[in-house]
Amino acid sequence: MVTETGVERLQNYVDGRWIDVAASQTQQVRNPATGAVIAEVPLGGAAEVDAAVQAAHRAYASWREVPPIQRARYLFEFKNLLEKNFEELAATLTREHGKTLHESRGSVRRGIECVEVAAGAPSLLMGMAIEDVATGIDCESIRQPLGVFACIAPFNFPAMVPLWFYPFAVACGNTFVCKPSEQVPLCQRFMFQLIEDAGFPPGVLNLVNGGKDVVNAILEHPLVEGVSFVGSSPVAAHVYRTAAEHGKRVQALGGAKNFLVVMPDAEMDKALDAITESAYGCAGQRCLAGSVVLAVGDAHDRVRDGLAQRARALVMGDGAQEGTDMGPVISATHRKKVLDYIDKGVAEGANMVVDGRERTSEEGFFVGPTLFDGVTPDMVIAKEEIFGPVLCVSTARDLDDALEIIRQHPLANATSIFTTSGKHARDFKYRVTASMTAVNLGVAAPMSFFGFGGAKGSFFGDLKAHGREAFDFFTDKKIVISRW
Ligand code: NAD
Numbered sequence: 001m002v003t004e005t006g007v008e009r010l011q012n013y014v015d016g017r018w019i020d021v022a023a024s025q026t027q028q029v030r031n032p033a034t035g036a037v038i039a040e041v042p043l044g045g046a047a048e049v050d051a052a053v054q055a056a057h058r059a060y061a062s063w064r065e066v067p068p069i070q071r072a073r074y075l076f077e078f079k080n081l082l083e084k085n086f087e088e089l090a091a092t093l094t095r096e097h098g099k100t101l102h103e104s105r106g107s108v109r110r111g112i113e114c115v116e117v118a119a120g121a122p123s124l125l126m127g128m129a130i131e132d133v134a135t136g137i138d139c140e141s142i143r144q145p146l147g148v149f150a151c152i153a154p155f156n157f158p159a160m161v162p163l164w165f166y167p168f169a170v171a172c173g174n175t176f177v178c179k180p181s182e183q184v185p186l187c188q189r190f191m192f193q194l195i196e197d198a199g200f201p202p203g204v205l206n207l208v209n210g211g212k213d214v215v216n217a218i219l220e221h222p223l224v225e226g227v228s229f230v231g232s233s234p235v236a237a238h239v240y241r242t243a244a245e246h247g248k249r250v251q252a253l254g255g256a257k258n259f260l261v262v263m264p265d266a267e268m269d270k271a272l273d274a275i276t277e278s279a280y281g282c283a284g285q286r287c288l289a290g291s292v293v294l295a296v297g298d299a300h301d302r303v304r305d306g307l308a309q310r311a312r313a314l315v316m317g318d319g320a321q322e323g324t325d326m327g328p329v330i331s332a333t334h335r336k337k338v339l340d341y342i343d344k345g346v347a348e349g350a351n352m353v354v355d356g357r358e359r360t361s362e363e364g365f366f367v368g369p370t371l372f373d374g375v376t377p378d379m380v381i382a383k384e385e386i387f388g389p390v391l392c393v394s395t396a397r398d399l400d401d402a403l404e405i406i407r408q409h410p411l412a413n414a415t416s417i418f419t420t421s422g423k424h425a426r427d428f429k430y431r432v433t434a435s436m437t438a439v440n441l442g443v444a445a446p447m448s449f450f451g452f453g454g455a456k457g458s459f460f461g462d463l464k465a466h467g468r469e470a471f472d473f474f475t476d477k478k479i480v481i482s483r484w
Helices: 046-063 068-084 086-097 101-118 166-171 186-198 212-220 233-245 268-284 297-313 332-348 399-408 422-431 468-473
Strands: 012-014 017-019 026-030 037-042 128-134 137-144 148-152 175-179 205-207 224-230 249-253 258-262 290-296 351-354 370-373 390-396 414-418 436-439 476-483
Touching: 012 046, 012 186, 037 086, 046 148, 046 175, 046 205, 046 212, 068 086, 068 101, 068 166, 068 186, 086 101, 086 186, 101 166, 148 166, 148 212, 166 175, 166 468, 175 212, 186 205, 212 224, 212 233, 224 233, 233 249, 258 268, 258 399, 268 290, 268 297, 268 390, 268 414, 290 297, 290 399, 297 351, 297 370, 297 390, 332 390, 390 399, 399 422, 414 422, 422 436
Parallel strands: 148 175, 148 224, 175 205, 224 249, 258 290, 258 414, 290 390, 370 390, 414 436
Antiparallel strands: 012 017, 012 205, 026 037, 128 137, 137 476, 351 370
């Protein structure tokens, strides 16, 4: 459907059909590199969620009886279609999100890897059995699907994050409702066209566009068995509480403030290249983005000067242009939020080394790479998630001091150490509080066959996203004890 202004209005995908949504409220989707409106998304509510959940519930009865090997074949077909449409998907991602094509390709690839791992369900769903738990009595543990699951996604990985969940859920025999971020709904629209082409039975996978009303309706719907959420920590806490109150399984991945420790013995050039990519790649809008560098001992001056030189050299522009290192942030509202944090850092007395405010532009939602030095743990820019291209340099006396600074932060998503000392690396990974930890890498990103998720205020729940844990989250382990 096309609106009066010639912009496409998105539909929901429910019960195997694309349907118009009669929502009174809509939101414009913009290309962040130009500010141009590229689609309009209806902000539905409880009625749209109910239609999708009822369709998923109906489909569940027969989908759970489809043998796992056949369910996996639908995923193989979906994967083939994702491969065939790889470049177009990456271009769609860049157009709605603003990240570079290189980054978009990487995240579509990571999404496809989730489909590949989920297609291993026939092996990964196997249970356990033992004879003679007592004489003549046998016992088995069988993984069974539970019913309808749903995911609620953030704006920063529009193609990949929903794929952390629904391939695994349906491979296990559940049915699904996906709610993408209303800021970036186009990649999932594209993927659901491929899901339709892959021939999944109607109702197995459903797409509902919208904002918080859709989220709250999912959390309260009696037929939704479990919810996977990825987004900011305050919303993650709300989702965790509300879904649990309504008797659902829930895994809620929240925000981050990621510390990168640089020891004096680090291979400095490699470390600073990795930190620059971590902090400014995706314009700092990754939950794994480096946010505070803890320069240990006499590493400080080399860290500050090397990072300043690299930040200044980054090419900022439309992510669709080859050669761009860093695109815009997601929206005008978000740009203002990031700029307010930069002003706050200056007001708090941090030393401005590279000022990204000098590189904003009239067109698009750009903020230049920004580097602060002399940042102390009590400053707001050291405490709160900025989610933009702003990197803070702080100092730590030694590794113990660095670990203590990290321990005191309430968020604990990802972290890195740069060192040539095996002892320092081992101490760090043994003691650090963040649960995604890297040694000599700037982005501690677990692959799809491992679990993904943080600790403390960065994660609410117990079973993390993808990997083997997905098969625990999306199944019940039934115990059958038999005597004949
Ligand atoms: P967000 O919390 O604003 O939105 C996430 C989802 O929640 C969206 O689908 C949105 O529609 C919905 N939502 C927003 N406000 C709501 C409310 N009040 N009630 C109910 N639903 C609501 O997050 P975002 O800005 O889209 O994404 C960025 C955040 O996501 C950052 O904090 C980032 O660290 C985090 N993130 C975390 C991970 C991780 O693995 N831990 C991965 C990616 C992003």
